[in-house]
Amino acid sequence: MVGQPLVRLQDVAEHAGVSLATASRMLSDPEYGGRAGLRERVLASAAELGYRPNPHARALAMATSTNIGLVIHDVRDPYFATLSGGVITVAERHDLLVSMVCSYRDASRELEYTKRLADQRVRAIILAGSSVRDSAHAAAMHAELVSYQHSGGSVVSVTRGRTVGHVVDIDNSGGMRTLVHAMVELGHTSFGVIAGPLRLLAVRDRLQGIRQGLKDHGLTLGRDDIVYVDMSRDGGLAGAHLLMKRPKPPRCLLAISDVVAFGALSWLRAQGMTVPDDVSVTGFGGIPAAIDAVPSLTTVELPLEQVGENAMELALKPASPRHIVEVKGTLVRRDSVAPPR
Amino acid sequence: MVGQPLVRLQDVAEHAGVSLATASRMLSDPEYGGRAGLRERVLASAAELGYRPNPHARALAMATSTNIGLVIHDVRDPYFATLSGGVITVAERHDLLVSMVCSYRDASRELEYTKRLADQRVRAIILAGSSVRDSAHAAAMHAELVSYQHSGGSVVSVTRGRTVGHVVDIDNSGGMRTLVHAMVELGHTSFGVIAGPLRLLAVRDRLQGIRQGLKDHGLTLGRDDIVYVDMSRDGGLAGAHLLMKRPKPPRCLLAISDVVAFGALSWLRAQGMTVPDDVSVTGFGGIPAAIDAVPSLTTVELPLEQVGENAMELALKPASPRHIVEVKGTLVRRDSVAPPR
DNA sequence: CTTCCATGTGTAAGCGGTTACAATTTCCGC
DNA sequence: GCGGAAATTGTAACCGCTTACACATGGAAG
Numbered sequence A, B: 001m002v003g004q005p006l007v008r009l010q011d012v013a014e015h016a017g018v019s020l021a022t023a024s025r026m027l028s029d030p031e032y033g034g035r036a037g038l039r040e041r042v043l044a045s046a047a048e049l050g051y052r053p054n055p056h057a058r059a060l061a062m063a064t065s066t067n068i069g070l071v072i073h074d075v076r077d078p079y080f081a082t083l084s085g086g087v088i089t090v091a092e093r094h095d096l097l098v099s100m101v102c103s104y105r106d107a108s109r110e111l112e113y114t115k116r117l118a119d120q121r122v123r124a125i126i127l128a129g130s131s132v133r134d135s136a137h138a139a140a141m142h143a144e145l146v147s148y149q150h151s152g153g154s155v156v157s158v159t160r161g162r163t164v165g166h167v168v169d170i171d172n173s174g175g176m177r178t179l180v181h182a183m184v185e186l187g188h189t190s191f192g193v194i195a196g197p198l199r200l201l202a203v204r205d206r207l208q209g210i211r212q213g214l215k216d217h218g219l220t221l222g223r224d225d226i227v228y229v230d231m232s233r234d235g236g237l238a239g240a241h242l243l244m245k246r247p248k249p250p251r252c253l254l255a256i257s258d259v260v261a262f263g264a265l266s267w268l269r270a271q272g273m274t275v276p277d278d279v280s281v282t283g284f285g286g287i288p289a290a291i292d293a294v295p296s297l298t299t300v301e302l303p304l305e306q307v308g309e310n311a312m313e314l315a316l317k318p319a320s321p322r323h324i325v326e327v328k329g330t331l332v333r334r335d336s337v338a339p340p341r
Numbered sequence C: 001c002t003t004c005c006a007t008g009t010g011t012a013a014g015c016g017g018t019t020a021c022a023a024t025t026t027c028c029g030c
Numbered sequence D: 001g002c003g004g005a006a007a008t009t010g011t012a013a014c015c016g017c018t019t020a021c022a023c024a025t026g027g028a029a030g
Helices: A009-016 A020-028 A038-049 A055-062 A078-093 A107-119 A135-150 A172-185 A201-215 A233-244 A258-270 A304-316 B009-016 B020-028 B038-049 B055-062 B078-093 B107-119 B135-150 B172-185 B201-215 B233-244 B258-270 B304-315
Strands: A067-072 A097-102 A124-128 A154-158 A166-170 A191-195 A226-228 A252-255 A280-282 A299-301 A324-327 A330-332 B067-072 B097-102 B124-128 B154-158 B166-170 B191-195 B226-228 B252-255 B280-282 B299-301 B324-327 B330-332
Touching (some): A009 A020, A009 A038, A055 B055, A067 A107, A078 A097, A078 A124, A078 A258, A078 A304, A078 B078, A097 B078, A107 A124, A107 B097, A124 A304, A154 A304, A166 A304, A172 A252, A172 A280, A172 A330, A191 A233, A226 A233, A233 A258, A252 A258, A258 A280, A304 A324, B009 B020, B009 B038, B020 B038, B067 B078, B067 B107, B078 B124, B097 B107, B124 B304, B135 B154, B154 B304, B166 B304, B172 B252, B172 B280, B172 B299, B172 B330, B191 B233, B191 B258, B233 B258, B304 B324
Parallel strands (some): A067 A097, A166 A324, A191 A252, B191 B252, B252 B280
Antiparallel strands (some): A097 B097, A299 A330, B299 B330
């Protein structure tokens, strides 16, 4: 069982009565001159024969493909799904295909995939939600990215703290700080924080923002006021449990992300507690579902789609000079918070 | 600025003191024999030199790549995100990379991307949430898939109704029928349906399931009891508005999907109506967020992750014989429905 | 000690493009 | 009408890997 007759550039050239080289030029170099009417003739031949360039041959010869590599934590996480949407939108505009892989925050997987993408000569590698701080693989990862960039690839991280490639820097700490200010101004003084794993830079930054925000009002966080969980709905469930079962439960729960906040809301509901009457809850990220939660979630809304778009746009720029785009979130007050009773 | 010294298979061969061909065999054909200890020597050389095969060269020579093409409606839609998660999981297990594209239900885009993926000689093309019925492009799409499959590619549709490739068939009509039965048994007689565009086969099937379910109990749907909207949260909002503003609003709203149901819930909440006291609402699909809605959404839960896994597994099977995997949903009763008052 | 096979290895021809370089043509100004 | 620069085209050498085919080697059988 053989495929349909494959049309090679050679065939087009013959059909148009020119050499392989000329056909190639007419087809893929718009700058090139050429005798009057020749280009049209070649194009016509190509169309007539139904010529379809072989991307692998091209990639091999040119040492670059027309694909983009996107490494995210997990497609199923709305945060990354939304971000990916932005990447894909801009990629499409530039006629680029996106190869997406999920690292599930595993540094070794992340490294493996990055290598693989680099081997595929993707035009750019966009890394979102990576750990960065895993010392075991961090060095290898860095080396890989440097070498990749050296060989003409473009690197973009949606994470500050990488010393190679462009960066879309999300203002995690500033956003949290603003959020905490708002909570304090509402009258809250007793906080519980449901944090994520500390190896994530975003988590550290958000925590730092919380601490700073409290400090601005002369408040501090006790060691017990903060629990570390998995950054998932289940994590939020567990976190809420840990914090609320203490002798003196907090009146305001600050979740490290929207998804974690959902878990917390769910736990509270299951316990028959009312939000925000019994306890206020906040999220971070502003995923689309935050507005549908009941009560709707007060959060710091990041322009996730736009973050993806920015990342993809940076991916198209030359590696040097290095670009760093700052993205800020905006506080969105909704119904999950109220002054403490 | 040149990349780091690239190690070619040639270099490995020289380092190991064998010919290019032998090196190739040792490295990529585990079946091959070879003089005792030779394989180890070649492997050692490759490791020592840090050899990394060029996938494009390989793909060009073998006319097949190690990538999978996944065409979905939209990553940001949790239905497809979840499904994609399943695909990616299985793909990873087989060391395959997934190139994901979003068609946004645009048949022309879908065709364009399919061609592109076929040109890239991806091992398989998985199509989820495609329209199928768009006559303008349907023929071209079909031809493309046939030719792709003919040339060795594997086609999988998560949609019945395609006559080429494997199929993961979701029992849309059966699921809806079961759901409707449950609603009728609860005492409902007055229904409103928020449907999606009729060009989507899944929509037609679900509607058919609704009609059948009603018919089973001697009920029918009036022409006005059904509205057609975009399959999105906004669509659900609009749909709820249309149905509930009628002189005699329905007591039970059947949404064509969970996301649409979310929109409906949101509209109802904004109007100060209580679910399920004033009106019952159901969804379809069972996306993870359905459980977090308030009230939690009664829906037909599809094993979306598993659908993705099934699709990817089928993608690994030879094109013939054709496989058709049936997937059924399960009714999940939650708090968004109650007997009519 | 031949003869014949099975097995291992090397040579070289692709895979389908791009592009440096040489050869040819075209177009000037004198 | 001629010399020479500029523009166009063709030839052929890659890009890095797989694999058909030819050749060499080592035993087992006769």
